[in-house]
Structure formats: C-alpha cells, structure tokens
Amino acid sequence: MRWLRFAVFILIVTVLQASLLDIVAVTKLNIRPNLLLTLLVFFAIYCNTTDAIITSFAIGFVADISIASAMGSQTISFGLFGTALAYLHRVIAIRKMPYQSLAIFITGSLIGALAHLLALLKGQAAISNIYTVILGTALYSAIVGPFLFLPAAWWMRIKTHRFSRH
Amino acid sequence: MVKWSNGYQLPITSYQLLIMARKLIRVSRRMLFTWFMLAGFILLFAPQNLTNNFQFAFASLFRWPLAVGRNISLFTRTWQSRPGITNRRESEYENYIANLTEQLHSERQLVEKLTRMRKRFGLQGADLIPADVVTASIGGAHSELIIYCRKEHGLAKGQFVLEDNSIIGTISDVWARNAKVRLFTDPASKIAVRIGKLNIDRVMQGSGNDSAKISQLSTKHNIKVGDHVLARKKPGFLDTSLIIGTVATCTWDKQNPLLWDITVKPVCDIERLNSVTVIIMNPQE
Numbered sequence: 159m160r161w162l163r164f165a166v167f168i169l170i171v172t173v174l175q176a177s178l179l180d181i182v183a184v185t186k187l188n189i190r191p192n193l194l195l196t197l198l199v200f201f202a203i204y205c206n207t208t209d210a211i212i213t214s215f216a217i218g219f220v221a222d223i224s225i226a227s228a229m230g231s232q233t234i235s236f237g238l239f240g241t242a243l244a245y246l247h248r249v250i251a252i253r254k255m256p257y258q259s260l261a262i263f264i265t266g267s268l269i270g271a272l273a274h275l276l277a278l279l280k281g282q283a284a285i286s287n288i289y290t291v292i293l294g295t296a297l298y299s300a301i302v303g304p305f306l307f308l309p310a311a312w313w314m315r316i317k318t319h320r321f322s323r324h
Numbered sequence: 325m326v327k328w329s330n331g332y333q334l335p336i337t338s339y340q341l342l343i344m345a346r347k348l349i350r351v352s353r354r355m356l357f358t359w360f361m362l363a364g365f366i367l368l369f370a371p372q373n374l375t376n377n378f379q380f381a382f383a384s385l386f387r388w389p390l391a392v393g394r395n396i397s398l399f400t401r402t403w404q405s406r407p408g409i410t411n412r413r414e415s416e417y418e419n420y421i422a423n424l425t426e427q428l429h430s431e432r433q434l435v436e437k438l439t440r441m442r443k444r445f446g447l448q449g450a451d452l453i454p455a456d457v458v459t460a461s462i463g464g465a466h467s468e469l470i471i472y473c474r475k476e477h478g479l480a481k482g483q484f485v486l487e488d489n490s491i492i493g494t495i496s497d498v499w500a501r502n503a504k505v506r507l508f509t510d511p512a513s514k515i516a517v518r519i520g521k522l523n524i525d526r527v528m529q530g531s532g533n534d535s536a537k538i539s540q541l542s543t544k545h546n547i548k549v550g551d552h553v554l555a556r557k558k559p560g561f562l563d564t565s566l567i568i569g570t571v572a573t574c575t576w577d578k579q580n581p582l583l584w585d586i587t588v589k590p591v592c593d594i595e596r597l598n599s600v601t602v603i604i605m606n607p608q609e
Contacts, residue, residue, distance in 0.1 A: 173386050176459055177393025180595075181400045187533060188462060188595070208353055215360040222367070223382040225461065229375035230368030237360050276368060282466075282512065286531055 159209040160315060167313055168220055171197060176224045187287070189294035194221045195266045196303035197310060198236055202243040203252050203261070204316050214240025231276035235269040258307065259300040266296030373497070380499040383458045383470045390459055398598055419489040419591050422552050422567045429521060430565070450563070451604040452486070453477045458502065462595055467507040467530060468496070471600060478604045479503050484555065484562050486601045488592035491515075491555045491568040495602065503602075507594060508568060509536050516558065517568060519586070520551040528553065528568070528588060534595075535572065538586040545584070547574045553588050561605055567591055 171193045183190045194217050201213040218236025222229050243265055246252075252261050270292030311318045351359075367375060383390065455473035473479055483495045485505050493513065496506035506513050513530040517538065522545055530536045541547070549572065554565040572589040 169386075172382075173389045173393065176386075177390045178397055180394075180397040208356065211353060211356055211360065215364070218364070219367075223378045227466065228368065229370070229372070229378065230364050230366070233367055234361065234364035237357075237364060241357055280368060287533065 159205060159213075163314055164213065164216075167310070168194075168197070168217060172220045172224045184298070185294065187291050187294060189291060189298055191298040191302045192266060192295050193299075193306065194224075194236075195269065195296075195299050196262060196306050198240045198269075199243065199258065199262045199265055199303065200307050200310050202240050203247055203258070204311065204314075204318060205244070207241075207244045207248065210244030211237070211241050214244070227273065228277040228280040228282050231273040231280070232269075234276060235272040238272065239265050239269050255304040258304040262303040263296045263300035266299050267293060270296060376497055376504070377499070380470070380497075380502050380504075383502055387458055387472065391456070394457070394459070394598065398596055415592055416488045419567055422591070423489055426552070426554055426565055426567065450606075451478065453479070453602040453604060454599055455503070455602055456599050457597055460595070460597070462507070462509075462534065466512075467493075467510040467532060467534075467594075469493070469505040469507065469597070469600070471503050471505055471602075472501065473503050473602060474501055477602075479602060480604075482561055483605075484558075484566075484603045486566070486603055487594075487597055487599075489567070490591045491562075491566050492590065492592065492594055492597070492600065505600065509534055509590065509594070515568065516556040517588075518554050518556055518565065519545075519547060519571065520553075522547075525556055531587070534590065536569065536588045538588060539577065539583065541584045541586065543576065543582055543584055547571060547584055547586060549574055562603065563605060 175190075175193050179190045179193070180188070198214055198217050201217075202210045205213060215233060215237040217240070218233035221227075221232035221236060225232065243261065252258055271289070274288055274292065307318065310316075453473060455471040458470045458472050460469050461467065471485075479495060479498045481495055481498060484491050485493050485495065491508065493505045493507035493510070494515070495503050497504040508515050508528065508530055509532060510530040511532055513536070515528050516525050517528040518525060519538070519541075524541070524545070526538050526541055528536045528538045538553070551571040552567055553569045553571060555562060555568040557563055557565050569588040569590050571586055573585075573587040575585050577583040577585040
C-alpha cells in the first residue's frame with residue numbers, strides 16, 4: 159500500500175466532497191454522492207484486509223472532520239462496516255460493477271444509519287427525514303461509485319483486473 | 325552490521341532493516357481493529373469543544389481550496405433557478421421592506437401607548453462584522469456554516485447572524501480565526517419568534533431541509549401562508565425584531581388539532597451565501 163499517495167488522495171477527495179460536490183446535488187434535500195464511501199468500498203475490495211481496516215478508519219476520520227457531524231460517529235461507522243466488507247470480500251468476490259454498486263448502496267445505508275444512531279446517542283438532534291437522505295446518498299453513490307474505481311486504481315497504482323482475495 | 329552470538333558481524337541492508345522492523349511492530353488485525361474502535365469511541369464521547377478543533381483545523385488548513393470549490397459551486401448554481409425565491413436583489417428589497425414595516429408597527433405601538441421611551445432604530449448601536457463563508461453543511465443532518473472571522477472582533481456564542489437583511493442563525497462556536505454558525509433550520513436551533521402582528525412569543529425549532537417549525541400555537545390565531553416570522557429582540561444580542569422567515573405551510577397539528585403545525589422557510593437563499601454579517605450589540609471599544 160502506498161500510504162503517501164493514499165493520504166494525498168484522501169485529502170483531495172475530502173476537499174472536493176466538502177466544497178465542489180454541491181454542483182451535482184439533487185432534490186430539495188441536497189443529496190450528493192459520498193465520494194469517501196466510494197473510496198471505502200474501493201479499498202475494502204482491492205486492498206489486503208489489514209490495509210482495508212486502516213483505510214476504513216482513516217476515511218471515517220476525515221469524514222468526521224469534513225462533515226458537520228458528531229465527531230467519532232463516522233470513524234466508528236466507516237471503520238466497522240469497511241472492516242466487515244473487507245472480510246466479506248474474502249468469502250464473496252465483488253468484481254462486477256453491479257455487485258460493487260450493491261456493496262456501495264448497502265454499506266452506505268448501514269454506515270448512515272449507524273452514524274445517525276451514534277449521533278443520537280451523543281444527544282444531537284436530527285432532521286425528520288434523515289433516512290431518506292441516507293438512502294438517497296447511498297443510492298447516488300452506488301450509481302456513480304464504480305465509475306470512480308478506475309481513476310482511484312490508477313492513482314493508487316492498484317491493478318483492478320488482477321483478482322485476489324487476501 | 326548485525327553482530328551474532330558467535331561473534332560474526334554481517335552487513336545489513338536498509339530493506340532487511342525495514343522487514344525486521346515490520347516484524348517487530350507486527351500487530352494482529354483484531355488488535356488493530358480494537359484500537360481504532362477505541363479511538364473512535366474516545367472521539368465520540370470527548371467534549372464537543374475539544375473535537376470541534378479538528379473540524380476548525382481542517383477548515384483553516386484548506387480554506388483556500390474550499391473557498392475556490394465553493395465559489396465554483398455557487399457560480400454553477402446561479403444558473404439554476406429555485407422555486408419560491410426569485411432573485412437575490414429582489415428578496416433583499418423584500419426583506420428590507422419587511423423590516424421597515426416591522427419598525428413602523430413598533431413605532432405605532434409606541435404612539436398608542438404614549439410612552440416616551442427612547443427610540444431604538446434598527447441596528448444603529450451595533451457593530452456589523454462581515455465574514456466569509458468557508459464551508460456550508462446544508463441539507464444533511466445539520467445546517468451549519470463555518471465562517472472566517474477573527475475572535476478579536478468580539479465574536480461570542482449566541483450572537484445573531486444576518487444576511488440579505490434577514491436573520492439566518494446564531495454563532496454556536498468561536499475559534500481563533502473561525503466561527504460556527506448554527507442556522508435556524510438546524511434541528512438543534514431554538515429561537516424566540518413572533519408571527520406577523522400577533523403579540524405572542526413562540527419558540528421556533530429547526531427541522532432540517534431548509535425549514536423550521538413553530539408549535540404550541542393555538543388555532544384560534546389567524547395565521548396565513550406568507551406571514552412574516554420575526555426573531556424577537558433579545559437583550560444584549562438583538563435590540564429590535566428582525567425578519568427571519570415566512571410561513572410556508574400552516575396545518576392542524578396531527579397530535580393536537582387545537583394547535584397549529586407551522587413550517588417556516590428562510591427569506592434568503594442560504595445555500596448561495598458566500599458571506600454573512602455578524603451582529604455585535606454593545607461593542608467593546
């Protein structure tokens with residue numbers, strides 16, 4: 159794993175997520191794709207399990223500092239479900255784009271729900287239709303996510319066509 | 325050189341050294357996961373004023389790229405028209421007129437009561453501090469802005485934030501170079517308000533989705549869609565009532581049909597803001 163490349167890549171994506179992604183927001187709920195969620199699934203699929211655990215928590219932490227949320231909620235949610243996905247990938251191959259989309263959608267929904275519950279645990283109030291926002295974001299990310307795997311693989315120098323389970 | 329027990333010394337390359345170091349600090353996946361989870365829970369249960377520093381540090385470090393990205397985003401959004409809000413200049417004038425109307429109403433009350441109280445006029449005695457918007461989180465679980473404004477200007481928690489002549493929220497956290505604005509649409513925001521000419525105070529709570537709710541208001545009061553909602557004056561923070569939004573929907577409360585369930589929408593396009601003004605009453609010289 160090229161950690162310096164990973165750090166630079168995550169920072170660039172985080173800045174894009176926090177500023178530029180409003181352009182592609184849809185509906186009145188301002189639903190945007192979650193690039194960090196896409197990267198979480200990417201690293202869980204294409205890295206070995208140890209690297210996937212580290213990247214999941216690191217992505218969760220940057221999600222915490224870039225999104226106005228209860229600090230720690232995203233770190234725990236991303237870390238937990240990123241690790242689970244990495245272990246799942248050892249059993250079930252997630253190679254085809256529809257499967258990758260499905261993985262992004264399910265992981266995004268679970269991460270959003272857990273982060274919301276953790277924020278409630280911390281005593282933070284939530285909007286009335288939070289689950290619509292969570293499902294909308296997961297769906298939007300699932301649609302665009304697999305197309306971002308190729309540039310991510312190019313930047314990280316990861317060969318996506320070589321299939322292996324670590 | 326590596327010295328073995330039998331006295332031999334062998335040369336060692338940096339690569340071999342790296343492999344040895346890796347073996348020495350090898351941590352099992354289970355332990356790695358446990359440590360990270362523990363760190364996550366520490367972050368979750370740490371006091372918010374401490375953890376906010378991470379978010380402020382991110383906003384400060386990447387202020388320039390965030391601002392560029394946001395400007396591009398705003399530029400593209402100007403081409404998209406939003407229903408309900410015509411154009412910014414027009415809404416600014418409408419809000420200005422609404423504020424003037426409210427001031428006129430206050431003056432009439434003064435005359436009616438024949439009091440000789442000193443006339444308070446708008447924000448005459450206040451310091452108005454302009455601040456650029458660094459990041460905006462609108463539409464998700466929270467509605468907040470991080471603004472670039474120095475603490476030395478006299479920023480403090482609870483101060484009202486104004487844009488397009490309407491109140492948009494209050495300062496919720498202050499850092500050395502940044503401050504966090506909790507918009508009135510944020511679920512954690514509670515602001516005392518008054519609807520139209522009704523002389524009754526009610527608390528307006530944010531409900532996300534670019535709106536807020538007013539409850540506990542009896543249906544005997546005549547409320548119409550489009551009525552102005554005014555933030556009540558708050559000693560030390562706001563010396564006069566200012567417009568905060570308009571009534572978007574007004575229906576019977578499902579749980580208690582004797583009460584109104586009122587939804588309030590902002591009177592300015594919060595998503596397009598790139599600068600705001602902080603109202604500092606009684607500024608220190």
